[in-house]
Amino acid sequence: MKDYVFGIDVGGTTIKCGLFQADGTLLEKWEIPTRTENNGDQILPDVAKTVLKKIKEKGIAKEDVAGVGIDLPGPVNEKGEIAVAVNLNWGYKDIVAELGGALGGIPVKAANDANAAALGEMWGGGGRGTKNLIMVTLGTGVGGGIIVDGKIVAGAHGAGGEIGHACVDPTETAVCNCGNRGCLEQMASATGIVRLAKRYLATYQGKTMLNPERISAKSVYDALKAGDEAATAIVEEVSAYLGNALAMFACVVDPEVIVIGGGVSKAGEILVDGVKKYYRRDAFISCKETPIVLAELGNDAGIYGAAKLALG
Amino acid sequence: MKDYVFGIDVGGTTIKCGLFQADGTLLEKWEIPTRTENNGDQILPDVAKTVLKKIKEKGIAKEDVAGVGIDLPGPVNEKGEIAVAVNLNWGYKDIVAELGGALGGIPVKAANDANAAALGEMWGGGGRGTKNLIMVTLGTGVGGGIIVDGKIVAGAHGAGGEIGHACVDPTETAVCNCGNRGCLEQMASATGIVRLAKRYLATYQGKTMLNPERISAKSVYDALKAGDEAATAIVEEVSAYLGNALAMFACVVDPEVIVIGGGVSKAGEILVDGVKKYYRRDAFISCKETPIVLAELGNDAGIYGAAKLALG
Numbered sequence: 001m002k003d004y005v006f007g008i009d010v011g012g013t014t015i016k017c018g019l020f021q022a023d024g025t026l027l028e029k030w031e032i033p034t035r036t037e038n039n040g041d042q043i044l045p046d047v048a049k050t051v052l053k054k055i056k057e058k059g060i061a062k063e064d065v066a067g068v069g070i071d072l073p074g075p076v077n078e079k080g081e082i083a084v085a086v087n088l089n090w091g092y093k094d095i096v097a098e099l100g101g102a103l104g105g106i107p108v109k110a111a112n113d114a115n116a117a118a119l120g121e122m123w124g125g126g127g128r129g130t131k132n133l134i135m136v137t138l139g140t141g142v143g144g145g146i147i148v149d150g151k152i153v154a155g156a157h158g159a160g161g162e163i164g165h166a167c168v169d170p171t172e173t174a175v176c177n178c179g180n181r182g183c184l185e186q187m188a189s190a191t192g193i194v195r196l197a198k199r200y201l202a203t204y205q206g207k208t209m210l211n212p213e214r215i216s217a218k219s220v221y222d223a224l225k226a227g228d229e230a231a232t233a234i235v236e237e238v239s240a241y242l243g244n245a246l247a248m249f250a251c252v253v254d255p256e257v258i259v260i261g262g263g264v265s266k267a268g269e270i271l272v273d274g275v276k277k278y279y280r281r282d283a284f285i286s287c288k289e290t291p292i293v294l295a296e297l298g299n300d301a302g303i304y305g306a307a308k309l310a311l312g
Numbered sequence: 313m314k315d316y317v318f319g320i321d322v323g324g325t326t327i328k329c330g331l332f333q334a335d336g337t338l339l340e341k342w343e344i345p346t347r348t349e350n351n352g353d354q355i356l357p358d359v360a361k362t363v364l365k366k367i368k369e370k371g372i373a374k375e376d377v378a379g380v381g382i383d384l385p386g387p388v389n390e391k392g393e394i395a396v397a398v399n400l401n402w403g404y405k406d407i408v409a410e411l412g413g414a415l416g417g418i419p420v421k422a423a424n425d426a427n428a429a430a431l432g433e434m435w436g437g438g439g440r441g442t443k444n445l446i447m448v449t450l451g452t453g454v455g456g457g458i459i460v461d462g463k464i465v466a467g468a469h470g471a472g473g474e475i476g477h478a479c480v481d482p483t484e485t486a487v488c489n490c491g492n493r494g495c496l497e498q499m500a501s502a503t504g505i506v507r508l509a510k511r512y513l514a515t516y517q518g519k520t521m522l523n524p525e526r527i528s529a530k531s532v533y534d535a536l537k538a539g540d541e542a543a544t545a546i547v548e549e550v551s552a553y554l555g556n557a558l559a560m561f562a563c564v565v566d567p568e569v570i571v572i573g574g575g576v577s578k579a580g581e582i583l584v585d586g587v588k589k590y591y592r593r594d595a596f597i598s599c600k601e602t603p604i605v606l607a608e609l610g611n612d613a614g615i616y617g618a619a620k621l622a623l624g
Contacts, residue, residue: 132467144563148465151461155444156444156599157598159563159598160566162599165597167560167593170552180594247478248561250471252458252478254468254472254474255468282492285477286467290468
């Protein structure tokens, strides 16, 4: 019986590991450091070691492990090859071959981390019970993942779900990290919200509890909750960009649910309410009532999604 | 041997039928009228009759028919149910059950017509050799279809690929047929181009060969080819909307190719060039070089796609 599955979420400083039952029950989670020195050549061997050690420790028969899923911070194609991972000091790697070899033949599947998080939220989070979803992750940047028929849309260049770089305002003059201008990430990430807030406050004449010198996405949403007029205007702008973009994306894949995660989403339902207002305005009639919900798994979304990936 | 497959494309006035070999060779095509009277209750029986007649006429054994694919002008879900088809005077119908019954057990698959056209272009048209594409159809309206891993993305409400109703300009005041404001269809369909042209010419002071009283999408592109200054400006506006929207959609599914079809696309490469300019400006770096090509199958895209659908 293929009762067990591992989900591994590789970040730039920590590798999160989860041992799951095939039904989605998380049995144990732990972390190991990400050793990025020497072009990160110990990262996959370290993953193999910790997995094999856990199998031994738990007395699990190797043939009872359905597989090991792993997600990585970079573009991963459907075959499990990564083109580059700047945060790991990696160039090209064939993850499935390298990790599979080190694991002595346990099946391996690999995906991009944001895509895995979307799959995780489908399996055990805000999108539970669905097979088609859009996830948007509002953190330092804006990430995303698209699930169609229960599977990650990896895309022709591993760029499926790269919705943070949808150009939502071609008139924007500031340049995004990606080199383009007007990306959703420049409007709705934690740093993007700060940018819009500073821009707004530079000409705002009224009273506000926001201090342009010490502003954060959290302080903007906190001020909104306190009824601050400037914060209200700033969040309207953020929500309009995000709600309109999600409505456009919904025309493409018509998801069952839209899940919003990432650090910014800790603002809670007030954030969702703002996005919904503009989503409902702009969405195609068939999609207007598509639920928009908060992610539920937080930092565990990656290990859930990686494990689900390995289950197929 | 399942050597044969039928592709049926149901429109409001004509039903196009194609008999294909399983390798994609079109053996014969023909048309029958669409009888929309009596709530269109003869449409599916007519389809069954013409297919069975063709099987008999050709001396094909029923067991050599892989299936019958059919596309329809309305939202069709993955199970092959249509919610409504205004042009056929239909409400809900279970296409697979009804047509399959009338065909005496030959397997039936059903899809939306725009989605089937996208699949057709993948099988035998501008997207040949790919498994992931975005098709946009610029006709009286703007339709679309999304193919991921060789399959139509039907969506949770049959609205997958409804990219004509992506809200590309929330500041637009005119109302789209769908009830929203600022849809891509209002900018890049044949009627949308005429609308933008009239709006532009209303304040244009220079010389132009365009006559606001007798304008068409074709006349705009013809004037562009002749170097007309107003037509150039109008097409820039259309191209900016379309190129930006396609770049946003590419962030969602990262296709191998983008195919542009429909009557407006008869303008040819000059239309593609305009779209490419803004697509390349706004697309995420990984997707900037994604080919944008003209559709090749014209009115046959539907029968090709329906046949491919039946092959699975």
